[in-house]
Amino acid sequence: MASRKTAFVWHRIGLLLLTLCCAALTVSAINPYAAEGPLIIAHRGASGYAPENTMAAFELAERLGADFIELDVRMSKDGELVVIHDKSVDRTTNKTGFVHDYTLRELQKMDAGSYFHADYAEETIVSLEEVMDRFYGRIGLLIEIKDPPLYPGIEKKLAAVVLRYKLLQAITGIGRSGSFQGIEGIEGRADIFIQSFDFKSTRRIHALLPDIPVAVLIHADRHLLDYLI
The missing domain is CATH 1.20.5 (Single alpha-helices involved in coiled-coils or other helix-helix interfaces)
Structure with missing residues (x-):
């Protein structure tokens, strides 16, 4: 018994x-984005060793073996997506004023490297398309939409750029070979993530790009946990 x-x-x-x-x-x-081990994400590129959000920082991050580069996007006066963290150009360039008060051409003429070190005097503010041209398919891209209320329509602009490069990848096979593996996703490898502190913006970008992983960033000073729950 x-x-x-x-x-x-x-x-x-x-x-x-x-x-x-x-x-x-x-x-x-x-789990659509399971990765083997932790991901190495270079914040604003290798920003500890080169001026943030510049080609020099992104190239160095790739050479150092990062899985993703994180970059910030805003919109210029003429409606182009540009890569810069602050809403003004004061801290990281030799000019002053708000990003949205300058055209892309004007922003590209600014010195965006000397504040970090004289060796980087040739670095400039770059457009998102310049970054996509150089790095899409070679390294993962974590794109943060900065202060979207300042830039009406920025989600549509970003979605159009991402879709264009996704189509290019489908046609040419770019990024399907070589060392970059991305993160396994539902329909292939996740090579782009989009994030923002703005809840409405993340909802809009998710509606426009339902197959792209989207992250909502939170900050204790801005978001109450009971609101999120």
Whole structure:
């Protein structure tokens, strides 16, 4: 009698363990962005060694073996997407004023490297398309939309650029070979992520690009946890 009861208990324990294992395998299988080990994301490029959000910083990040480069996008006076963190050019260039008060051509003429070191005096503010031309398919891109209320329509602009390069990849196969592996996704490899502190902006970009992973950033000073829940 005791042996039969012991066998029954072990049988139930075995079923429980089997159920837990199946659940774990299922979660792992349906996780669309599971990666092997931690990702190395270069914040504004290799910004500790080169001026942030410049080609020099992005190129160095790639050489150092980063999985993704993180970059910030805003919109110029003439509606072009430009890569810069601050809403003004004061901190990182030799000019002053707001990004949206300058055209792309004017922004590209600014010195965006000397503030970091004289060796980088030739670095300039770059457009998102310049970054995409150089790095798309070679390294992952984590794109942050900065202060979207300042730039009406920025999500549509960004979606158009991303879709254009996705189409180019589908036609030419760019990024499908070589060392860049991306993150396994539902329909291939996730090579672009988009994020923002603005909830409405992330909803808009998700509606425009439903197959692109989107992240909502939160900050204790801006977002109440009970609101998020």
